[in-house]
Amino acid sequence: MKKLMSFITLAGLLGILGCGQSSDSTTPDPQPDADPSALSPARGDLPHYVQAESKLATLRAKFVYGGKPPAREKIDASKDAYCANLDVLSEKMLVGEDGGIQNLAIFLDERRSKVDIPDSQRQAPDVPVELDNRGCIFVPHVFIARPGQTIQVLNSDQTGHNANFNFFKNTPVNYLIPAGGQKAVKPE
Numbered sequence: 001m002k003k004l005m006s007f008i009t010l011a012g013l014l015g016i017l018g019c020g021q022s023s024d025s026t027t028p029d030p031q032p033d034a035d036p037s038a039l040s041p042a043r044g045d046l047p048h049y050v051q052a053e054s055k056l057a058t059l060r061a062k063f064v065y066g067g068k069p070p071a072r073e074k075i076d077a078s079k080d081a082y083c084a085n086l087d088v089l090s091e092k093m094l095v096g097e098d099g100g101i102q103n104l105a106i107f108l109d110e111r112r113s114k115v116d117i118p119d120s121q122r123q124a125p126d127v128p129v130e131l132d133n134r135g136c137i138f139v140p141h142v143f144i145a146r147p148g149q150t151i152q153v154l155n156s157d158q159t160g161h162n163a164n165f166n167f168f169k170n171t172p173v174n175y176l177i178p179a180g181g182q183k184a185v186k187p188e
Helices: 002-017
Strands: 129-134 137-139 151-155 161-165 173-177 182-185
Touching: 129 161, 151 161, 151 173, 161 182, 173 182
Parallel strands: 129 151
Antiparallel strands: 129 137, 151 182, 161 173
């Protein structure tokens, strides 16, 4: 797991640093149809990538688990009579049929990276994000919400559940959502 977190950090840094190319770079880009094996660091013909000023990019990555995925463990839900009757399985490591790791998130911490994100990219969508407690687990397991966007926390179970939020900038909150209830959370 330590190696995975190091790789995630490295991939995030590469995404930040590899967003664009310096306009004064003396090292040429390889041709799109060039054979990558023909590039040699000893010859100095590798492209030189630096952080682009005032530009944003999208980083897309797929992390694949090597080998046989771990078996999902059963969670002890015996403290709640409703949940005790269900087979609640851990979601801390979910691997798809193609080996892709599910529920993995990479984020950009503005404070550490010193990247200036334009206000136009910060606007929260008007559509709320729904987070439901169904079958004694949160669905979806991972979601994205921007500051100012409403998170509608639902509870479809027949028992009360806690919804504990720890934010980067907001004060942590912990709500009890009654059976069939809901609560709107709007981080700023």
